[in-house]
Amino acid sequence: xxxxxxxxxxxxxxxxxxxxxxxxxxxxxxxxxxxxxxxxxxxxxxxxxxxxxxxxxxxxxxxxxxxxxxxxxxxxxxxxxxxxxxxxxxxxxxxxxxxxxxxxxxxxxxxxxxx
Amino acid sequence: xxxxxxxxxxxxxxxxxxxxxxxxxxxxxxxxxxxxxxxxxxxxxxxxxxxxxxxxxxxxxxxxxxxxxxxxxxxxxxxxxxxxxxxxxxxxxxxxxxxxxxxxxxxxxxxx
Numbered sequence: 001x002x003x004x005x006x007x008x009x010x011x012x013x014x015x016x017x018x019x020x021x022x023x024x025x026x027x028x029x030x031x032x033x034x035x036x037x038x039x040x041x042x043x044x045x046x047x048x049x050x051x052x053x054x055x056x057x058x059x060x061x062x063x064x065x066x067x068x069x070x071x072x073x074x075x076x077x078x079x080x081x082x083x084x085x086x087x088x089x090x091x092x093x094x095x096x097x098x099x100x101x102x103x104x105x106x107x108x109x110x111x112x113x114x115x
Numbered sequence: 116x117x118x119x120x121x122x123x124x125x126x127x128x129x130x131x132x133x134x135x136x137x138x139x140x141x142x143x144x145x146x147x148x149x150x151x152x153x154x155x156x157x158x159x160x161x162x163x164x165x166x167x168x169x170x171x172x173x174x175x176x177x178x179x180x181x182x183x184x185x186x187x188x189x190x191x192x193x194x195x196x197x198x199x200x201x202x203x204x205x206x207x208x209x210x211x212x213x214x215x216x217x218x219x220x221x222x223x224x225x226x227x
Contacts, residue, residue, distance in 0.1 A: 004158075031213075042202065042217035043159065090158050094213060103149070104215060106158030 003027070004107035006091050012113045013081050021076040021110045023091030032074040033104065034066060035090040043090055049074060078112075086114045118142065118205040124222045127197075133190040135221050137203030140184040147206045148179060149215065150188045152199040159202065159217075162188065193225045 004025045013019040023032065030051050035043035047056045049068045063085070065077040078085055088111050092104040120138045127133040139148060149164040163170055163177045165186070170177045176189040190197055202220040206213050 042219055043215075044217070045214060048214075088156075092158070102213070103161040103164065104159075104213065106160070108158050109156075111156075 004091055004093055004105050006089075006107040006110050008110060009108060010111050010113070012115060013078075014115050015083065016080050019078050019081055019112065021078075021089050021112070023074045023076070023107055024072050025091075025093045025105075025107075026072070027093055027095070027105060028071060029093035029095040029105070030071065031094045032068060033092040033094070034064075034074070034076050035092065037088040037090055037109070039087070046076075081112070081114045083114050086112055088112075118207075118216070119203045119218045121201075121203050121218060121221045123219065124224070126224050126226060127190075127193045129195060129225055129227050130192055133188075133193040133197065133223060133225070135188040135190075135201050135203075135223065136185065137187070138185045139203070139205050142183050142205050148177070148183075148186050149204045149206055150175070150177065151202045151204065151215075151217075152197075153202070153220075154196075154199045162201075164206075193223075195225050195227065197223065198225045199223060 007022050033048040034046045036046055037043040045057050046060045047066055063079050067075045088109045090109045091107040094102050094104045147164050147166050150162040151159040153159045163172055163175050165177045165179050179186045200220040200222050202217050204215050
């Protein structure tokens with residue numbers, strides 16, 4: 001089945017140690033998103049790629065970076081994780097070419113713990 | 116900021132209809148209303164969306180008022196698996212790709 005895959009599902013890192021989360025999709029969607037969801041809060045958009053064009057949200061800290069080497073893969077890099085970055089990180093995709101009102105498909109998320 | 120307001124929590128008996136309200140009084144004419152749900156520790160799942168007319172699919176029905184300032188998501192026969200946080204979202208267009216701004220959502224608990 002076509003889907004959005006996130007690896008790993010659980011990631012533990014140390015304070016200040018760079019970490020990379022990965023997302024892949026078999027939907028061939030041209031838009032990929034990264035959301036951060038802290039405990040008991042709603043998901044919050046960090047940034048998204050429209051094809052190769054990167055779109056950062058104004059309040060996303062510089063500590064968060066992203067790479068999209070091809071259509072299928074997108075990475076979230078946290079350069080120096082702090083305790084406040086512990087959260088669930090959600091990847092999503094959509095295909096506006098399929099229609100202006102197309103839905104987003106979410107992966108299962110990666111839960112990041114910072115020690 | 117989210118453009119929607121929802122009750123914090125609701126309860127529903129299994130097998131009964133669950134009616135989840137949402138207010139979006141500042142919605143623009145070309146903005147859609149989307150509903151997603153998030154079961155514990157999973158990614159959000161798309162349910163349904165609409166612009167003006169009422170919509171129905173295999174999961175739910177969406178009733179949008181004529182003035183578009185509010186809507187109701189209806190799960191016709193709620194099951195225990197429908198226990199989740201339900202998000203009502205007004206989609207903000209952003210340069211050809213959609214941007215979802217999640218509000219706090221409604222935690223629906225379906226009771227046996």
